[in-house]
Amino acid sequence: MTRTRALTTPAADAAIEAACRALRLPTIRANFADLADRAERDQLTYRGFLAELFMTECDERDRRRADRRLRAAGFPRSKWLTDFDYDANSNVEPATINTLATCEWVKKGAPLCLIGDSGTGKSHLLIGLGSAAAMAGFKVRYVLASKLANELVEAADERQLTKTIARYGRVDLLCIDELGYMELDRRGAELLFQVLTEREEKSSVAIASNESFSGWTKTFTDPRLCAAIVDRLTFGGNIIETGTESYRLAQTKARQDRQS
Incomplete structure (x- = not known):
């Protein structure tokens, strides 16, 4: 298997941002740097870090869908x-x-x-x-x-x-x-x-x-x-x-x- 040359941190960040734009992953794009820093501090495995990324994206999409459903309902005011x-x-x-x-x-x-x-x-x-x-x-x-x-x-x-x-x-x-x-x-x-x-x-x-x-x-x-x-x-x-x-x-x- 051919190994790619290791990227510098700025180059890696730019590549991730470009990939997130292409794949339409706005939440990961906005949060990957903070999540990466936290994963490093918490000593997460690669799989753990990847899971955090995707769960963050999924949670935000769920929240946006819920917001759309609430708006579509046409409630005159918020009541919980x-x-x-x-x-x-x-x-x-x-x-x-x-x-x-x-x-x-x-x-x-x-x-x-x-x-x-x-x-x-x-x-x-x-x-x-x-x-x-x-x-x-x-x-x-x-x-x-x-x-x-x-x-x-x-x-x-x-x-x-x-x-x-x-x-x-x-x-x-x-x-x-x-x-x-x-x-x-x-x-x-x-x-x-x-x-x-x-x-x-x-x-x-x-x-x-x-x-x-x-x-x-x-x-x-x-x-x-x-x-x-x-x-x-x-x-x-x-x-x-x-x-x-x-x-x-x-x-x-x-x-x-x-x-x-």
């Missing part, structure tokens, strides 16, 4: 399950949320319903669980119920309904927020039902609503359609009731009391 205040809302069991955070329900295509008054943490949990699913590698999409209904009506008017429903059908988890805050017209409600039917027992839907199921007739004025939608969103799924006492309001009052 680790930031949820269970002490402020004793209705929510940490063990239940921790189990949901494993995303097994998303793998199974099961639905999730978060029911409770405003300020009880529904949207926080919805976004937090959606973010956990995105970080775990699932395609997630967040949308307000009224916005989704309006989008579907516009798509139907423009003869793009099949394409729009298919687009929502491709995500692993569809998070629908603020269901029940306003009445949906019959056409919008029927089209929303089509989206839910398309996903039934195949892909997960998670909803957050300020109305109990009995109050959904305010949103879906057709009783039969309302019953069918409730059935789609509860069969084989999880229901979490976050209660009626707003901890956001309680926190605001406590802060004002401290300042007064």
Whole structure:
């Protein structure tokens, strides 16, 4: 075997940088010098050093993919399950949320319903669980119920309904927020039902609503359609009731009391 002439350190660094550019390994290119110095200090074997290089590249690619999935989900703000205040809302069991955070329900295509008054943490949990699913590698999409209904009506008017429903059908988890805050017209409600039917027992839907199921007739004025939608969103799924006492309001009052 022919041996190549030993390279000086600057020449080796230049060769590695050029190779990383050609092979599209930006993380190794940015970190190989520091990793090499650390490997020398820690007396890593050649194999150990090589493993460090490739794991660094893979970890960074995983992080970038997760960031892309989070952006694609369209969450209006960042909310993480680790930031949820269970002490402020004793209705929510940490063990239940921790189990949901494993995303097994998303793998199974099961639905999730978060029911409770405003300020009880529904949207926080919805976004937090959606973010956990995105970080775990699932395609997630967040949308307000009224916005989704309006989008579907516009798509139907423009003869793009099949394409729009298919687009929502491709995500692993569809998070629908603020269901029940306003009445949906019959056409919008029927089209929303089509989206839910398309996903039934195949892909997960998670909803957050300020109305109990009995109050959904305010949103879906057709009783039969309302019953069918409730059935789609509860069969084989999880229901979490976050209660009626707003901890956001309680926190605001406590802060004002401290300042007064």
